[in-house]
Amino acid sequence: MSLLVQSILLGLIGVFCILDSRLLGRLNFERPLIVSTLVGIVLGDMEKGLMVGASLELISLGIVNIGAAAPPDMNMGSIIATSFAILSKSDAQTALTIAIPIAILGQMLGIVMRTILSRLTHTADELIEKGEYKKATNIHIVWGPILYSLMYFMPIFLAVYFGTDLVKDIVESIPAWLTNGLTLASKILPAYGFALLLSTMLSGKMLPFLLVGFFVTAYSGLSVTGIAIFACALAFVLAELKFKKEGASVATDPLDDLESLD
Numbered sequence: 001m002s003l004l005v006q007s008i009l010l011g012l013i014g015v016f017c018i019l020d021s022r023l024l025g026r027l028n029f030e031r032p033l034i035v036s037t038l039v040g041i042v043l044g045d046m047e048k049g050l051m052v053g054a055s056l057e058l059i060s061l062g063i064v065n066i067g068a069a070a071p072p073d074m075n076m077g078s079i080i081a082t083s084f085a086i087l088s089k090s091d092a093q094t095a096l097t098i099a100i101p102i103a104i105l106g107q108m109l110g111i112v113m114r115t116i117l118s119r120l121t122h123t124a125d126e127l128i129e130k131g132e133y134k135k136a137t138n139i140h141i142v143w144g145p146i147l148y149s150l151m152y153f154m155p156i157f158l159a160v161y162f163g164t165d166l167v168k169d170i171v172e173s174i175p176a177w178l179t180n181g182l183t184l185a186s187k188i189l190p191a192y193g194f195a196l197l198l199s200t201m202l203s204g205k206m207l208p209f210l211l212v213g214f215f216v217t218a219y220s221g222l223s224v225t226g227i228a229i230f231a232c233a234l235a236f237v238l239a240e241l242k243f244k245k246e247g248a249s250v251a252t253d254p255l256d257d258l259e260s261l262d
Contacts, residue, residue: 003160003161004161006042006043006083006160007156007157007160007161008157009042010039010042010043010079010083010156010157010160011152011153011154011156011157011160012153013035013038013039013042013079013156014035014075014076014079014152014153014156015148015149015152015153016029017029017030017035017038017075017079017152018030018075018148018149018151018152019145019148019149022144022145022148023145030075031057031060031075032053032056032057032059032060032074032075032077032078033050033053033054033056033057034053035053035075035078035079035082036049036050036052036053036056036078036079036081036082037049037050037053039078039079039082039083039086040052040053040082040086043083043086043087044086045086048082048085048086049082049086052078052081052082052085052096053078053082055096056074056077056078056081056082056096056099059074059096059099060074072100072103072104072106072107073102073103073105073106073107073109073110074099074103075106075152076102076103076105076106076152076155076156077098077099077100077102077103077106078099079156080098080099080102080155080156080159080160081096081098081099081102083156083159083160084098085098087160102155102159105155106155109151109155110151113147113148113151116147117144117147120139120143120144121139123139124136124139124140127139198210213227213231216230
C-alpha cells in the first residue's frame with residue numbers, strides 16, 4: 001500500500017471519528033485507544049497501535065469536553081502520533097512526545113471551527129426567518145459536517161504524507177499573540193457554556209443545589225470524582241423521596257373508586 005493511499009485512509013479515519021459524536025451518535029470511536037487501533041490495522045501493525053493508544057488513553061482520561069470548551073484534541077493527536085510511531089518504527093514513548101503538540105494544534109483548530117459554526121448558526125436563523133428552510137437545514141446537516149471533516153482530513157493527510165515535522169513547524173510558527181488569544185478563548189468558552197446551561201436549568205428550586213455544590217467544592221477539599229459521587233448519591237436519594245411521595249398521592253383505594261361510581 002503506497003504512502004498516498006495510507007494518508008488518505010488515515011484522513012478518512014479521522015473524519016469518521018470526529019463525526020462519531022456529531023452526526024453518528026457516540027460510539028466512542030474517537031477515544032485514543034480505539035482510533036489508534038484502527039490506525040494500526042490500516043498500517044499493518046495493530047499491536048503497536050494498541051500500545052500507543054493505551055498510553056494516550058491514560059493521558060486523555062482527565063480531558064472532558066464540557067459545554068463549549070475545546071480541550072486538547074487527543075483524537076487528532078492519536079492518529080498522527082500512532083502513524084508516526086508505526087511508519088518510523090519508533091516506540092510508544094516517542095509517539096507521546098509527538099501527540100501533545102498535535103493535540104494542541106487540534107485544540108486551536110477546534111476553537112476556530114466553533115467560531116465559524118457559531119456564525120453559521122446565526123445565518124441559519126436568518127434563513128429561517130426568510131422561510132428558506134432547506135438552506136437552513138443544509139447549514140446544519142451538510143456544511144457543518146463538511147467543515148469538521150476538512151478540519152480533520154487535511155492536517156492528518158498532510159502530516160502523514162509529508163511527515164510529522166510539518167505539523168511541528170506549523171505549531172512553532174504560530175505567533176504568540178494568536179496562541180495567547182486562543183488560550184484565553186478556550187478558558188472563556190467553558191464559562192460561557194456553563195452560563196448557557198444555567199440560563200435554561202436554573203430556577204428558584206435549583207438555586208439551593210447550585211449553592212450547595214459551590215460551597216462543597218470550595219470548602220470540602222474533595223476531588224472532582226468525590227464531588228461527582230456525592231452529587232449522584234444526593235440525586236438518587238432525592239429522586240427516591242420524590243417518586244415515593246408522588247406514588248403515595250396517586251395511589252387510591254379501589255373501594256373508594258367503587259363508592260364513587262355508586
